[in-house]
Amino acid sequence: MRALFLVLFLGLALGQGVELRLYRNFAEVAEPVALEEGVYVWQPGPAVWERLIGDRVWLSGARLERVVWRKDAVWLFAEGEDARLHYLTRGLSGELRYRLELEGGELEGWLWVRNELGRPVRVEELVYIAGAVPIAGGAPRERGLSPMAKVAEAVSAPGARYEGAGGGVFRYRYDRPVVIEPERTGFPLYRAEVRPLLVWSYRGMFVRAERLPLSRGYRFEAPLALGAGSLDLFKGGTFLGSLRIGDAYEGDEVDLPLGPATRARAVRRVEVLAENAEVQSYRVTTRVENRGEEAAWVEIEERFPGDRLELVLEEGERVPRGYRVRFRLPPKGEHTYRFRVTIRYAKKR
Numbered sequence: 001m002r003a004l005f006l007v008l009f010l011g012l013a014l015g016q017g018v019e020l021r022l023y024r025n026f027a028e029v030a031e032p033v034a035l036e037e038g039v040y041v042w043q044p045g046p047a048v049w050e051r052l053i054g055d056r057v058w059l060s061g062a063r064l065e066r067v068v069w070r071k072d073a074v075w076l077f078a079e080g081e082d083a084r085l086h087y088l089t090r091g092l093s094g095e096l097r098y099r100l101e102l103e104g105g106e107l108e109g110w111l112w113v114r115n116e117l118g119r120p121v122r123v124e125e126l127v128y129i130a131g132a133v134p135i136a137g138g139a140p141r142e143r144g145l146s147p148m149a150k151v152a153e154a155v156s157a158p159g160a161r162y163e164g165a166g167g168g169v170f171r172y173r174y175d176r177p178v179v180i181e182p183e184r185t186g187f188p189l190y191r192a193e194v195r196p197l198l199v200w201s202y203r204g205m206f207v208r209a210e211r212l213p214l215s216r217g218y219r220f221e222a223p224l225a226l227g228a229g230s231l232d233l234f235k236g237g238t239f240l241g242s243l244r245i246g247d248a249y250e251g252d253e254v255d256l257p258l259g260p261a262t263r264a265r266a267v268r269r270v271e272v273l274a275e276n277a278e279v280q281s282y283r284v285t286t287r288v289e290n291r292g293e294e295a296a297w298v299e300i301e302e303r304f305p306g307d308r309l310e311l312v313l314e315e316g317e318r319v320p321r322g323y324r325v326r327f328r329l330p331p332k333g334e335h336t337y338r339f340r341v342t343i344r345y346a347k348k349r
Contacts, residue, residue, distance in 0.1 A: 096130075
């Protein structure tokens with residue numbers, strides 16, 4: 001099932017026709033205003049005023065000539081008749097959450113909106129911005145609030161039209177009116193089917209011990225552009241854990257690490273061919289066993305120290321300073337791979 005996206009445009013209880021672009025840590029509000037004799041006096045009230053981000057207030061649709069701040073009001077002098085007032089606020093923000101059921105592969109996305117303005121917000125047209133959106137400086141006017149994050153990662157929302165990507169963000173439009181209540185309100189974003197794979201992996205320095213420590217996790221291909229957020233993982237209705245995922249484009253691999261691979265057993269035999277201050281040479285045999293009832297993909301990547309490296313692989317591929325091997329293990333299956341490595345060190349003067 002193809003998922004639906006969203007970038008939020010909201011019509012606030014502040015007035016009709018208000019447009020809201022919602023991000024993870026803030027929002028951009030745009031509301032229609034009428035200029036009288038070339039000036040508009042904006043008095044938003046304490047709830048909005050105290051949560052403004054810096055002095056980011058501007059007009060579109062008119063030529064702005066001067067802006068004057070006076071206590072609890074902003075005077076905007078401009079040429080034109082009808083315009084839109086824009087400002088950035090911490091009073092509205094979004095958080096993206098996912099739920100993945102491994103059995104069946106159903107991925108469900110939710111958008112949770114925090115409303116700190118103290119009254120309901122009517123959303124007529126929602127545009128949600130997903131991606132990394134940097135803002136330099138600008139702290140909320142209310143004391144005690146933390147300063148604006150350097151990077152605000154946004155998310156996506158439900159039943160919307162994908163409008164493409166540009167400037168490093170994803171844009172989605174949601175046209176159905178909704179109401180954002182004070183505190184928190186959750187909206188379903190989409191449902192999509194994915195194919196999660198069980199992955200056992202090790203990535204690190206060369207291991208000479210008898211056991212190779214494998215970690216377990218799951219991986220799936222993003223069915224659409226996914227904004228960063230939290231993901232709750234379930235299997236047959238059993239909760240397996242909550243993780244953070246980063247921004248992912250459609251088709252990207254999304255990894256969900258869970259900890260040690262308890263159903264995997266990786267036994268290693270290291271034969272020493274040479275070992276002194278200038279050279280170390282080993283023949284290594286590794287056998288990986290699947291003791292579970294579920295097929296798993298195994299990915300092992302090791303790096304080696306030294307100044308010069310000679311590596312002979314029976315399978316896998318070379319990577320900088322090491323190798324990478326990948327294979328699939330059926331339930332109760334096993335796989336053995338071998339390599340020979342010679343590590344040379346520069347002579348000490």
